[in-house]
Amino acid sequence: MERKRSSRRYYNKRKKTWTQQCKDYLRQFIAFLFSNIGIICLVVGYTIAGAFMFIFIEGTSGNAVAVSERVKANRTGTASRIWDLTCCNEYCEEQWRMEVQVHLKSFQSHVIEAVRNFSYEGEGKEMNRWSFSGSFLYSLSVITTIGYGNVTPRTLLGKLATILYAIVGMPLFLLYLSNIGDILAKSFKWIYAKCCLCRGCKKRRKRMLVIQRKEQWKMDMRDFKLNTGVLTEGEESDDEGTTDGSSSLSFNDMQEVTVPISLCLAIMVGYVSGGAVLFSKWEDWEFFDGSYFCFISLSTIGFGDFVPGGNMTDPGGTGSSSIKSVELGFILCSMYLMLGMALIAMCFNLMQQDVVMKIRTCTDILRRITRCKN
Amino acid sequence: MVPVVGDKSSTGSSSAAAAAVYTDNPKERLKECCRKLVAFMCTQVGVGGLVVGYAVVGAFCFIQIEGQAGDAQQHAVEMLRHNCTADVWNVTATVNVLDEPRWRSQVKDALLRFEKKLALIVKKGYDGKTTEETWSFSAALMFSLSIFTMNGYGNVVPKTMLGKAATVVYAVFGIPLYVLYFRNMGKVLAQTFRWLYTWVYQCSMEDKVGGGDLYNQQLPQKSRVIVPSTACLWVLVAYVAAGTVTFVTLEDWSYMDCMFFCVTSLCKIGIENFGPVGTAKESGVIHPMNLIIKFVYLLLGMGIIAMCFDLMREDVQVRVRNLKMDIGLCFEDIRLRAVAVYRRRNSFD
Numbered sequence: 249m250e251r252k253r254s255s256r257r258y259y260n261k262r263k264k265t266w267t268q269q270c271k272d273y274l275r276q277f278i279a280f281l282f283s284n285i286g287i288i289c290l291v292v293g294y295t296i297a298g299a300f301m302f303i304f305i306e307g308t309s310g311n312a313v314a315v316s317e318r319v320k321a322n323r324t325g326t327a328s329r330i331w332d333l334t335c336c337n338e339y340c341e342e343q344w345r346m347e348v349q350v351h352l353k354s355f356q357s358h359v360i361e362a363v364r365n366f367s368y369e370g371e372g373k374e375m376n377r378w379s380f381s382g383s384f385l386y387s388l389s390v391i392t393t394i395g396y397g398n399v400t401p402r403t404l405l406g407k408l409a410t411i412l413y414a415i416v417g418m419p420l421f422l423l424y425l426s427n428i429g430d431i432l433a434k435s436f437k438w439i440y441a442k443c444c445l446c447r448g449c450k451k452r453r454k455r456m457l458v459i460q461r462k463e464q465w466k467m468d469m470r471d472f473k474l475n476t477g478v479l480t481e482g483e484e485s486d487d488e489g490t491t492d493g494s495s496s497l498s499f500n501d502m503q504e505v506t507v508p509i510s511l512c513l514a515i516m517v518g519y520v521s522g523g524a525v526l527f528s529k530w531e532d533w534e535f536f537d538g539s540y541f542c543f544i545s546l547s548t549i550g551f552g553d554f555v556p557g558g559n560m561t562d563p564g565g566t567g568s569s570s571i572k573s574v575e576l577g578f579i580l581c582s583m584y585l586m587l588g589m590a591l592i593a594m595c596f597n598l599m600q601q602d603v604v605m606k607i608r609t610c611t612d613i614l615r616r617i618t619r620c621k622n
Numbered sequence: 623m624v625p626v627v628g629d630k631s632s633t634g635s636s637s638a639a640a641a642a643v644y645t646d647n648p649k650e651r652l653k654e655c656c657r658k659l660v661a662f663m664c665t666q667v668g669v670g671g672l673v674v675g676y677a678v679v680g681a682f683c684f685i686q687i688e689g690q691a692g693d694a695q696q697h698a699v700e701m702l703r704h705n706c707t708a709d710v711w712n713v714t715a716t717v718n719v720l721d722e723p724r725w726r727s728q729v730k731d732a733l734l735r736f737e738k739k740l741a742l743i744v745k746k747g748y749d750g751k752t753t754e755e756t757w758s759f760s761a762a763l764m765f766s767l768s769i770f771t772m773n774g775y776g777n778v779v780p781k782t783m784l785g786k787a788a789t790v791v792y793a794v795f796g797i798p799l800y801v802l803y804f805r806n807m808g809k810v811l812a813q814t815f816r817w818l819y820t821w822v823y824q825c826s827m828e829d830k831v832g833g834g835d836l837y838n839q840q841l842p843q844k845s846r847v848i849v850p851s852t853a854c855l856w857v858l859v860a861y862v863a864a865g866t867v868t869f870v871t872l873e874d875w876s877y878m879d880c881m882f883f884c885v886t887s888l889c890k891i892g893i894e895n896f897g898p899v900g901t902a903k904e905s906g907v908i909h910p911m912n913l914i915i916k917f918v919y920l921l922l923g924m925g926i927i928a929m930c931f932d933l934m935r936e937d938v939q940v941r942v943r944n945l946k947m948d949i950g951l952c953f954e955d956i957r958l959r960a961v962a963v964y965r966r967r968n969s970f971d
Contacts, residue, residue, distance in 0.1 A: 331725065348707050349707060353703070356750065360740070389891075414885070544789075544790075549774035549793060550776070551775075
């Protein structure tokens with residue numbers, strides 16, 4: 249009886265472990281999905297949902313027709329005013345020109361306002377600022393807090409939706425940034441460590457020496473704390489440190505290696521200039537303008553004076569192929585931004601680690617100096 | 623003095639001690655106030671002054687760089703206008719004046735051409751202002767603020783190459799400075815707010831309880847009051863509401879526009895939004911005082927947001943710790959119960 253029960257119990261235990269293992273795997277998988285890919289999907293999905301929401305709110309309003317009607321009315325009004333001027337005034341050309349200039353100026357300010365604030369693009373062109381790509385970029389710029397401002401919501405509902413969208417979306421994006429930045433930092437550090445170890449014997453020896461010295465210091469400090477003033481035991485511990493150092497090198501290296509700040513800066517500069525080349529080819533900007541755009545976007549300033557997709561108003565591109573290329577440009581730009589922000593988060597992560605490490609070594613050195621004096 | 627403080631920390635039950643605490647409290651409070659003030663001056667004013675000075679220097683630099691550059695777009699628009707005038711003159715000269723419909727249609731065509739060309743120029747960033755109007759001191763101040771707070775409104779934008787390079791350099795140095803300010807301001811404001819909250823909390827407790835004895839008994843428990851997240855949220859909402867009301871009175875914006883401006887600015891999104899521009903632009907000059915008020919509002923608002931982050935983080939940490947403890951207790955309870963049940967079953971068998 250007892251044996252039976254024990255065997256059953258044993259079986260139960262085993263079964264439990266099996267199910268637990270399965271559960272563990274599943275949980276790990278879900279955690280991984282939620283941490284990396286899941287969060288990316290969440291951000292992308294949220295942005296796409298926002299894009300559709302803004303199209304629904306802003307795109308369908310009768311704004312476009314009203315604005316073009318208003319501009320047309322203003323044009324007719326200006327023409328009739330000039331007519332009044334022409335038929336009623338005396339025929340002095342200078343004065344006539346002056347007054348026509350005044351009328352034209354008021355017409356000009358009206359047109360400027362229409363173009364800048366109501367996305368009017370001239371007679372006969374449809375206003376596609378709230379196309380899918382445009383509103384996708386808008387929602388991305390809201391949750392990344394770039395805020396280009398080339399496309400702004402005009403209706404009350406659109407403004408309210410933007411506020412709510414930002415309040416929910418910004419924490420989500422911050423989560424994405426910290427998560428992806430962390431992962432990128434870890435993987436970059438690993439690659440850097442591998443490269444460093446494989447580069448050659450000299451560097452490795454140096455590295456080993458540094459590690460040994462560090463461990464020696466640690467041992468010394470411990471000894472110093474344990475029995476104050478006795479330095480002979482500290483020397484004895486040196487041998488232990490060297491023997492330990494060779495064995496725990498591979499383990500220590502991953503944690504001890506810090507990527508230098510200069511490399512992080514180089515990565516950022518390289519990313520910005522790469523983006524500049526990309527955009528200067530894609531959007532026909534100058535190289536300087538492209539790098540300016542990349543910097544302003546990646547630092548989340550986002551003036552909105554340069555925005556990808558701006559060349560769709562060019563008179564040449566009215567075919568379907570240009571629209572396709574514009575859409576592709578938007579997608580490229582959003583991918584560039586999302587990756588770039590994660591990369592910058594990674595760089596800051598690595599730089600922080602490096603600075604912390606340097607400060608620690610400095611304090612170690614200072615402590616050692618004070619100890620030597622004693 | 624010292625024994626009284628000891629009494630205060632321990633549970634003083636005698637009424638005499640309570641009276642002593644009451645008499646000494648104002649002095650202590652005053653001292654504490656003074657200390658807080660000095661600390662505030664030391665830590666905050668230095669960094670705040672640095673930020674404001676940096677903004678002012680940046681404003682002057684940008685005025686120097688951008689204000690002197692001739693505006694090519696301005697010239698282009700003037701040329702367009704002249705051409706349009708010449709067109710209309712030609713139409714008037716060639717077409718018989720009595721033939722009004724034909725005259726009208728041709729003038730309309732000329733205006734349409736003018737409009738199309740103008741629209742293209744405006745798309746490239748022309749906003750109808752001369753450089754002197756654009757780069758007034760207040761606007762430049764706002765511009766430099768919008769760079770290092772990462773707001774980037776985009777209503778004022780550098781157009782020359784040198785100006786763009788200066789913007790990049792300015793941002794590279796300004797953003798770390800601003801982050802320093804943000805951290806510092808957040809910490810100081812959080813301390814102040816916590817102190818204030820504790821004070822108010824104690825006062826309210828005192829009012830509720832009434833007696834001095836009970837107050838003193840409860841004091842040690844409330845020695846470290848953690849500000850709940852809801853209070854922070856209320857502060858934020860109140861700040862946004864205050865900003866909305868202020869801007870409604872200052873500018874001719876609607877309430878929704880003002881709220882939109884406040885929220886997007888404080889979230890560092892910074893969408894350029896001048897609402898119904900017609901009134902503001904046709905009146906010509908934007909009042910410089912408004913921009914200064916906006917400047918102060920934004921700087922203070924960033925500090926308040928930092929404060930809220932600080933306080934909320936603490937609150938969330940405490941809550942998570944409590945939750946962990948609760949869950950641990952719960953699991954322990956379940957385990958004990960399971961063990962008890964198992965034992966009982968064993969004994970039945």
